[in-house]
Amino acid sequence: MLKDFTKGIIKENPVFIIVLGLCPALGVSTKVVNSIGMGAGVIFVLLGSNIFVSLLKDFIPEKIRIPSYIVIIASFVTVVEMVMEAFIPALYDSLGVFVPLIVVNCIILGRAEAFANKNTVKSSILDALGMGIGFTLALMLISLVREVFGLGTITLFPIGNFSGVIEIPGISNAPVRVFGLAAGALLVMGFLKALFNWVGELRRVK
Amino acid sequence: MKEIFKTGAKLAVICAVAAISLGIVNAVTDPIIIAARAARLNAALQKLSLGFEIGELVAVDDGSAVTGYYPLTDAGNIIAYIIKVIGAGYADDLNLLSAISIKGKILSAVLMENSETPGLGKEAENASYMEMFTGKGDGSVIPFRKSQLEHDDADSITGASITFIGIGKALNKASEFAINLGGM
């Protein structure tokens, strides 16, 4: 049971191992705070769609399962869009077109098709949480590398007196801006994936 | 045949339930979104007004980049305008508000709604970004080319020059517009 939850975090990490959901992973990962926001949105949608797909698995006929899943997913995405615009407009603005594009994040349809329509609600919830958290952690890792080198800062949520921005001395006055650009995102992703392959290989040899 | 009908009906039910629930969420969040937008606009106007009195919005609809202005008055005399102007951004329009003196000098500016790239064009939302433009106009050039910038400023817009050019050109148009309006 617990394996349904933990597998998504490292062993079947959606971004680094299965290589899905790449567009948002690279598109919004310029700042750590954007990754957290995107991750929260994806976890919510994944949770909602996994629960409903699992609940309705006997109601939905085989033939129309894909359109039905898409309707369910798109509804949750629209809810995220509206709620985010209403309550955290700054985050909504900075994620831009990637919020509605959660609909076509292959991870969500993939989990509905590969897991939720064959499993109980309880394991589907665990699966959604594991995959969602795995996705969020992967995004945070990419954005941490990109923001630290590209802007010389780490941007989190402002709490009380803390403005939410940590400046890294030595880099923030002369950052390597290419990390923040499209090219930097692809390069960082390539090197991180190679790192994952290398570590995976080392573990297999042992 | 009956099977197809049943399948279709099920899909219709799913769609209907989805549409109705979204309608409900929309009814709840829409007023909040509108109120939040109004509040943000108001806050931006207060900041730009430099303490002077803000007049009523005058809409402009002549097909140019300027879409409207608020006169700023000091003891009944118009001394500046807050001009709403649209620039061409990287992905979408750049909505700018800029306080400009009747002689065309940029007093302050702020970037409102936009869809620029986070970490690049989005940086123009920071108050410090607009320092490249403030104080310019009325005798000096409002920059809209990289070559018109100091070295440090030119460095800081690398990767987001489209945003910079869009803002620069829009502010030039707004400045011209303010000069044409004059003190009235």
Place this chain on the structure above:
Amino acid sequence: MSYIGIIITFVFINNFILTQFLGLCPFIGVSKNVESAVGMGFAVTFVMALASISTWVIYNYILIPLDIEFLQTITFILVIAALVQFVELVIQKISPALYKALGIFLPLITTNCAVLGIALINVRNDFNAIESFIAGIAAGFGFLLAILLMSTIRVKLDSEWVPKPFRGIPIAFITGGLMALAFMAFDNALLNNLLG
């Protein structure tokens, strides 16, 4: 923006893959050989052009009059899914040869961010019908260009030695990154110089 401006913008300056991160999954997944990359590129261009025009009609003649713009995402994705199914059926009937070439890529296109992306970007840009259609085709060609370049490079890479952890996907990303660096040469300044 003039039509030529839109074409240059969507093919080069705002290339969907190399600057906007839209359509990365097929870019990495279907670029191992040139033939399938070209097939995927044309299939995506075709669907993007159709999707641009049909979502424009639905947005302007159904969603706006009924005041239900908030259903935009859900309608667009359903339209795209239906469109892909329809295109698949039509191609299968009309040209079995073309179906054999494009068929396996079509189901993948529904979840290609680039297609939903162009529909949403058209709405955000307030494009009219012709502008939307042109933007759709141009963005599709931008996708085709990027995936074609990528696949020719990957074919060459196959005969080169690559350190083991980098083989396959990582080196593909790094190649893409270097291509994106090259595409930085295309910006609005270029557009202004070309069109005045």
